[in-house]
Amino acid sequence: MAETFESVAPATGEVLATFPRSTAADVDRAVQAAKAAFEEWRLVPAPERGNVLFRFAELLRAHKDELADLMTREMGKVKAEAGGDVQEAIDMSYYMGGEGRRLFGQTTPSELRDKFMMSVRMPIGVVGAITPWNFPIAIPSWKLAPALVCGNAVVLKPAEDTPLLAQRFVELLAEAGIPDGVVNVVHGFGEEAGDALVRHPDVPVISFTGSRETGIAVTKAAADRLKHVHLELGGKNAIIVMDDADVDLAVEGIVWSAFGTTGQRCTAASRVIVHEAVYGELQSKLVAAAERLRLGPGWEDETDVGPLINRAALEKVHSYTEIGKNEGAKLLTGGEPYANGGGLYYRPTVFADAEPDMRIAQEEIFGPTTALIPVAGFDEAVAAANAVRFGLSSSIYTRDVNRAFRAMRDLQTGITYVNAGTTGAEVHLPFGGTKETGNGHREAGQAALDVFTEWKSVYVDYSGKLQRAQIDNAERPAPR
Numbered sequence: 112m113a114e115t116f117e118s119v120a121p122a123t124g125e126v127l128a129t130f131p132r133s134t135a136a137d138v139d140r141a142v143q144a145a146k147a148a149f150e151e152w153r154l155v156p157a158p159e160r161g162n163v164l165f166r167f168a169e170l171l172r173a174h175k176d177e178l179a180d181l182m183t184r185e186m187g188k189v190k191a192e193a194g195g196d197v198q199e200a201i202d203m204s205y206y207m208g209g210e211g212r213r214l215f216g217q218t219t220p221s222e223l224r225d226k227f228m229m230s231v232r233m234p235i236g237v238v239g240a241i242t243p244w245n246f247p248i249a250i251p252s253w254k255l256a257p258a259l260v261c262g263n264a265v266v267l268k269p270a271e272d273t274p275l276l277a278q279r280f281v282e283l284l285a286e287a288g289i290p291d292g293v294v295n296v297v298h299g300f301g302e303e304a305g306d307a308l309v310r311h312p313d314v315p316v317i318s319f320t321g322s323r324e325t326g327i328a329v330t331k332a333a334a335d336r337l338k339h340v341h342l343e344l345g346g347k348n349a350i351i352v353m354d355d356a357d358v359d360l361a362v363e364g365i366v367w368s369a370f371g372t373t374g375q376r377c378t379a380a381s382r383v384i385v386h387e388a389v390y391g392e393l394q395s396k397l398v399a400a401a402e403r404l405r406l407g408p409g410w411e412d413e414t415d416v417g418p419l420i421n422r423a424a425l426e427k428v429h430s431y432t433e434i435g436k437n438e439g440a441k442l443l444t445g446g447e448p449y450a451n452g453g454g455l456y457y458r459p460t461v462f463a464d465a466e467p468d469m470r471i472a473q474e475e476i477f478g479p480t481t482a483l484i485p486v487a488g489f490d491e492a493v494a495a496a497n498a499v500r501f502g503l504s505s506s507i508y509t510r511d512v513n514r515a516f517r518a519m520r521d522l523q524t525g526i527t528y529v530n531a532g533t534t535g536a537e538v539h540l541p542f543g544g545t546k547e548t549g550n551g552h553r554e555a556g557q558a559a560l561d562v563f564t565e566w567k568s569v570y571v572d573y574s575g576k577l578q579r580a581q582i583d584n585a586e587r588p589a590p591r
């Protein structure tokens with residue numbers, strides 16, 4: 112009997128489904144199926160591949176409510192956010208479907224007569240997509256939609272916490288008309304199925320979203336075969352609130368960015384860097400807003416904040432409360448689990464008087480915890496914002512246009528928001544981070560295509576004679 116694992120609802124502890132725990136042999140079968148299907152799929156005209164994505168987007172629309180409901184149960188986020196997660200996949204599928212009629216390359220004149228030159232994007236082969244549980248429909252779409260429109264086949268290894276949603280995702284792709292073998296799923300654990308996928312010799316591209324530590328392990332495991340590795344890792348995202356900010360607006364943005372999805376977003380605002388002139392006002396307004404948030408199951412209309420994903424996450428979040436207290440930060444509110452029907456809830460937590468180098472201000476907590484850091488001015492705020500190893504998202508609240516533009520230039524992140532929180536990316540701009548958030552690649556937008564294609568430069572000589580670049584035209588006099 113093959114081993115199995117369970118999908119458990121974080122709000123109730125209920126077992127939702129049981130899945131096979133894929134082994135290296137299962138991964139190999141999936142890769143072989145993908146490898147065979149790739150040879151056909153790469154020859155399907157790209158607009159036709161795009162049409163499959165359009166149909167997929169329409170199916171996601173038709174099933175949006177069902178998927179959002181399932182997400183509140185399997186992953187735990189609240190219904191409106193779950194709907195947003197599905198909507199992101201809809202938007203991405205339409206956007207990448209349209210790429211089927213673009214996938215632009217370049218044409219450029221040759222230095223020689225009767226010679227034509229162009230560059231075209233080529234699919235690479237079997238893509239290994241490894242995804243986390245926090246955006247269980249959106250993130251698979253960020254990887255699969257561009258990979259597929261470019262003509263690749265895929266083996267998806269979704270997070271072990273959200274296999275049901277991944278299963279529905281690939282079922283809808285099949286219904287949309289993806290040919291057999293082009294998309295395959297292996298369920299199970301990272302060190303087992305995930306690692307086998309990363310090391311498989313017939314998987315030349317790995318697209319991974321998860322923690323920094325796992326990203327490093329994936330990079331090392333992929334290095335022996337010089338695979339293309341795309342990484343989207345952690346964040347320690349800061350919101351800067353200047354003395355001229357609209358403080359009420361900033362508080363709304365902080366609450367949404369720090370506590371939305373229970374702080375389990377890679378773009379979560381886990382630091383708030385506040386000008387001392389508004390520090391007192393912001394503290395009291397933020398604490399009041401955090402204490403108004405209602406914790407409960409994601410499917411209940413009145414819930415603002417759902418549970419954490421699993422017990423290990425709850426323990427990790429709580430350990431950071433202890434770390435923050437021991438480091439000398441001041442706990443203003445929260446800092447403890449909240450019992451409600453067996454759910455893994457944690458009270459929205461705000462620390463004040465954090466120093467930029469404290470662990471709670473440096474390390475990714477991935478929970479509803481944020482730390483306020485007081486500063487005396489703009490330069491100090493930017494320096495504090497940049498003093499972390501991550502570089503995903505940043506934000507500044509100010510009504511001074513000069514400061515806003517300086518922040519846009521000087522904040523060392525892949526994404527910067529002005530007068531909005533640290534979260535809210537749209538699918539047609541690049542998504543990703545600088546520094547240790549990744550390795551220079553981006554998802555979404557045109558940038559995603561670079562992960563899933565190789566450039567081929569093509570030269571066509573129609574002169575009927577040998578023409579040698581850099582030699583036959585070298586003696587020609589420059590035009591006067």
Ligand code: ADP
Pocket residue numbers: 241242243244268269270271299300301302304305306309320321322323325326328329
């Ligand atoms: P998180 O902390 O968000 O769960 P992880 O980085 O542990 O982040 O997991 C993200 C994804 O990576 C999951 O699908 C997980 O199963 C997978 N994973 C974990 N460890 C490995 C590994 N060593 N090799 C490949 N994939 C892994």
